[in-house]
Amino acid sequence: MGYNVEDIKGIGITNQRESAVCWNKSTGEPLRNTIVWSDVRTDDLVHQLRKRDDAHLVQEISGLEITSYFTAVKFRWMLDHDPAVQKAAREGNACFGTVDSWLIYKLSGGEAHVTDVTNASRTLLMNLKTLEWDQDLLQFFGISRELLPTLCSSSQVYGTVALKDSPLAGIPIAGCLGDQQAALLGQKCFRKGEAKCTFGTGAFMLFNTGHEAVKSTQGLITTVAFQLGKHVEATYALEGSMAVAGSSLRWLRDNLKLINSMEQVSDLAERVRDTGGVYFVTAFSGLFAPYWRDDARGTMVGLTSYTNKYHLARATLESMSFQSRAILDAMNQDAGVPLKALKVDGGVSNSNVAMQIQADILGLKVDRPSMRETTAFGAAIAAGLAVGVWNSIHDLDQVNNKGITTFIPNLTLEEREEKYKIWRKAVESSLHWTDDVQESESSDEE
Known part of the structure; x- marks a missing residue:
């Protein structure tokens, strides 16, 4: 592409949201396969949770309905059905997260167990007003705060690449958004x-x-x-x-x-x-x-x-x-x-x-737009703002404005x-x- 590694100022992460990942804190290896966003194995659990007298709190605090779509029910299923996850959780050796958490953890050499507020807002566990893990929601789903990543903004330095012998070593990991929020940002x-x-x-x-x-x-x-x-x-x-x-x-x-x-x-x-x-x-x-x-x-x-x-x-x-x-x-x-x-x-x-x-x-x-990789562009915007490539979103006003195709109702x-x-x-x-x-x-x- 004509660029050198030295030209890379920061790395942005964007990911499939809601999918649940669990890995071993000591080894950094997965404890089981990911349960993806569209998986419906939790339907029975969802029906049980909806019947609880305090079920209304979930939507009021998190902004989300209790469905198989969101992450907390997938975490709960792992804790209920997977012996490897149960054992690691009992020993304080389990890390839970969405795909962004896993990627940043691995890229940083295990130094950063984090997620951003866009991904956290899809878990059923974050308070939309405080942007923090909510104790009432954690109790509702029976999930310990210690299992979860640290909450961060979508645009800040979470750590640096620490992969052995990687040409990207030392580059800041500086942006993180769920894929749809990244596309919203990339569409300006x-x-x-x-x-x-x-x-x-x-x-x-x-x-x-x-x-x-x-x-x-x-x-x-x-x-x-x-x-x-x-x-x-x-x-x-x-x-x-x-x-x-x-x-x-x-x-x-x-x-x-x-x-x-x-x-x-x-x-x-x-x-x-x-x-x-x-x-x-x-x-x-x-x-x-x-x-x-x-x-x-x-x-x-x-x-x-x-x-x-x-x-x-x-x-x-x-x-x-x-x-x-x-x-x-x-x-x-x-x-x-x-x-x-x-x-x-x-x-x-x-x-x-x-x-x-x-x-x-x-x-x-x-x-x-003519350039339709808006999800990747959104992650790049977040990372660029964090490391000073741009001073504000208004620096991007004229970016990707040419070649827009407009469809008019007939x-x-x-x-x-x-x-x-x-x-x-x-x-x-x-x-x-x-x-x-x-x-x-x-x-x-x-």
Whole structure:
């Protein structure tokens, strides 16, 4: 790339959030496999916790609902089911963390067991107001504070690289954010009222609410957007998450063998003007925001003998847009300020047809930057601010402004609302499936 190691002033970390990691404090080796964010093995535990009389405290303090999505229930599952974790915890020899904690621990040669407030705000264990591990939440989940990393801001020096014989040795590790918050920062959503949506395996829409942690009444998550320095006031966001986005394209390829590559979906979808009345609710493991229904399952409605692979491809792309619309409506109600434009990134955003469908169904202009590695850029911004590459976020005002592609809505209001009305009906059809299937299986066993 034409640069030398000496040109590197600092390293930023960004990571898959919520995934739970546990390792041995003495050896630095993992005690077990990671439990990733989308893993649903904790569903039974979640149902038990929700029934507790004090369950309401979790959302009030952390801003999060008790679901299998977040980290604390994964930690609790490890402590309940994994003998190696149990033994290390009893001996005071276990370290818990999210993926950022593990990476910084290893990069620093075991010197730094830390996490930043954006990742901590996804654990169910951090107080959103104090930005500290909360004793009531720790007691609720039965997790000892000693197991957890030290809480830090998103932009400060956590340590230096201490890998043996590494050319990066001595370089400050200076930025850390969860991937979606990093993308928000990388999209330069610095101001209240700005929002982005990242379309990866899942999809994640974040709306900057400024220095106020807005409590959602519409099924959204209140989270920390970023804290750019130890003594800097935190910026908060409302977030809506979809469990399935790009992974639905993989399903078409690997499970149905409908396509040979994920990129082929766009080509197929462009062959038809609409879905032929097909609606696809991609609730393979339930629905996230704003529904929060773990009893939902994938449902395709409106199929006829006329339906072909082109309709199915377009319906799959539309499913992401309808879920985005549900989240956007919730954000507009919670924030009280209608969004004017949505910034997008992630693998699916490379598809022009997918982003045009987004604009049509949202009724908003959709802006896609030319440089779409916004998650990595956000981590670089945080690290750069910590080591003095930039003095403030305003030094970045003109960065990545060229080559923006804007998608303008083509549907009329009436067309948009009619399609969304049918989508909501399809969502209703997807609910209660896990309960019904379990009842049916129980009857068969009898």
